[in-house]
Structures are given as structure tokens and as C-alpha cells.
Amino acid sequence: MKIKKIKLIYFSPTGTTQKVLESLAKGFNAEHVEHYNLTLPDEGSSVIPSLSDELIIFGSPVYGGRLPAEAIKRFKQLKPGKTLAVSVVVYGNRDFEDSLLELNNLAIELGCCPVAGGAFIGEHSFATADAPIANGRPDSVDVQKAMEFGTRIKKTVEMLPSVDAHVELNIPGRYPYEGGVRSMPVTPQTKEQTCTLCGTCAAVCPTAAISVNESVATAIDRCIRCCACIKNCPTESRYWDDEMMKKITAWLTDNCAARKEPQVFLAGMQRSSK
Ligand SMILES: Cc1cc2nc3c(=O)[nH]c(=O)nc-3n(C[C@H](O)[C@H](O)[C@H](O)COP(=O)(O)O)c2cc1C
Ligand code: SF4
Ligand code: SF4
Known part of the structure; x- marks a missing residue:
């Protein structure tokens, strides 16, 4: 299949998910790239009819190893129809757990046909200069890997005869999903x-x-x-x-310092580390 347009659909409060998706789209090199930034409260009710020569890339941060409830709510308001889709989660160098499977399944629920998934690393939302957790990521290496992923997705898609061609895509994760963010009555x-x-x-x-x-x-x-x-x-x-927020951030700084690398999963291929 030849893809003319990519639709980037994302929830990205601190911008790292958006950056990963943009890099991926660059690597895909489509003629048109359209943004559906669902981050702000009044932008979550778009109806987006899709055509057979389009690809949707869904992007979400990871909160407690899952998708943020706000992201799910906004994605569920979309009606994309039968469209090829890629799911991308961005996490703060701890773990992405069931979130990628959750996003992939959500894409299916919306009527899409997933062909790939990826888990990338972004600066942790809680990180500061004094408490670094993956600060500055996605960095130039991550951007390069996201672009390469985009190029690989293009090759995979070009081999597909139709949008609903049978593909085997193995996305890691548990179902029923576990984890999720603990409710904490705190604000900055x-x-x-x-x-x-x-x-x-x-x-x-x-x-x-x-x-x-x-x-x-x-x-x-x-x-x-x-x-x-x-x-x-x-x-x-x-x-x-808040003392609990400070404790969580200190734990992340101490325990999630070792650099993790993006992982990508493509239709018809086994799990690979990039
Ligand atoms: C409430 C909350 C929970 C988070 N939970 C996780 C987590 O479980 N694992 C992880 O590695 N990062 C976690 N993060 C970090 C974000 O996934 C990460 O910083 C991501 O890059 C943010 O994406 P954005 O820039 O698009 O908002 C969490 C962030 C927040 C705000
Ligand atoms: S008030 Fe809370 S929800 Fe709003 S931007 Fe700040 S941390 Fe995010
Ligand atoms: S805290 Fe004050 S200075 Fe900072 S963004 Fe809000 S209004 Fe502006």
C-alpha cells in the first residue's frame, strides 16, 4: 500500500511524545503530515474520517505503566474508521509495562488496523535539573531511532496488499492490564x-x-x-x-538512572531492541 498522509494523534502534556511522533513521521517521509494534538481540554472531540491511503500514529505518555485516563478519554472520542495504525508510548526511563498493549488494543477498538508499536523514552515529567531522570530525552539518538522506525514502518506498509490484510503483530503486555496511577490529592x-x-x-x-x-x-x-x-x-x-512527590522523584532518580533504549515491534516480525 502507498501511504500519502500521516495523521499524528497524541496526548502530550510535556511535549516528549509529540517530538517522538514527529521524528517517526519524518522517517516515514509521507507527502502530508496532519497533527491532532489532543492535549488541551477543548481539543478532544474531533471526528477524523480517514481514507485508505492514510496511516494514523497514536501517541501517549505512560502513567503508572498504563495510559493516562485523560488520553484514553480523548482517543475514545475519535472516529477514525478502518485505517492502518501505529501505537507509540513514551515513558520516563522506568518502564512502559502494559501501556503499549493498551494503546494497540484501543486502536483496534476504534476500528483501526495496527501494523506496528513502539516504546520510546522521554524526560520524566517529574525530573528537574537537580533530580534528573532521562533529562533531555528524546535526544538525538532517540530521534534517529524514531526516524529509522518510521522508515521501517513505511517498508512494512508498502508490502501490505490492503488495509485489512492479515498481519501478525506481537505487542508485549498483560491483559487484564495491571498498574495505573495512584490517585494523589496534590498539585504543584x-x-x-x-x-x-x-x-x-x-x-x-x-x-x-x-x-x-x-x-x-x-x-x-x-x-x-x-x-x-x-x-x-x-x-x-x-x-x-509535597513530601510523597519528592520521595517518588528521589526514588526514580536513584533507581532509573541507567539508560533504556527504545523498543519497536513490527507486523510479521519478532520483538527487537533498537
Ligand atoms: C503521573 C505520571 C506517571 C508516570 N508514570 C510513569 C511510569 O509508570 N513509567 C515511566 O517510565 N514514566 C512514567 N512517567 C513519565 C512519563 O511517561 C514521561 O515523562 C513522558 O515522557 C511524558 O510524556 P509527555 O512529554 O508527552 O507528557 C509518568 C509521568 C506522570 C506525570
Ligand atoms: S495543574 Fe496539574 S494537570 Fe495542570 S498542568 Fe499542572 S500538573 Fe498538569
Ligand atoms: S506560575 Fe505565574 S509565572 Fe509561572 S506560568 Fe503561571 S502565571 Fe506565569
């Missing part, structure tokens, strides 16, 4: 001395948890701990003051 705090009330944190929050008026207020029941507000604040005024 704001340093009032340095906050300029610019509103950037509110603009990037995927759950509309932040409002900025005379001060910054965060709705605790809406916060998914994605850290978009922390990583995007121009004056570094958002931070975690």
Missing part, C-alpha cells in the same frame, strides 16, 4: 514572589485545573500531575512541595 505550588501572573500555566494545563487572576489557583481534583505547568513556567515559579 506557586512561588508568589516570582510569579508574574502571565497565565502560561493555565494555557498549557490539559485539564483546565489552573485559573490565574490576582493569584494562581489550582483545582486539586482536576490535577493529573502531568507537570506541564512546571516545565512551561517562564519564571520557574511552579514546583512540588
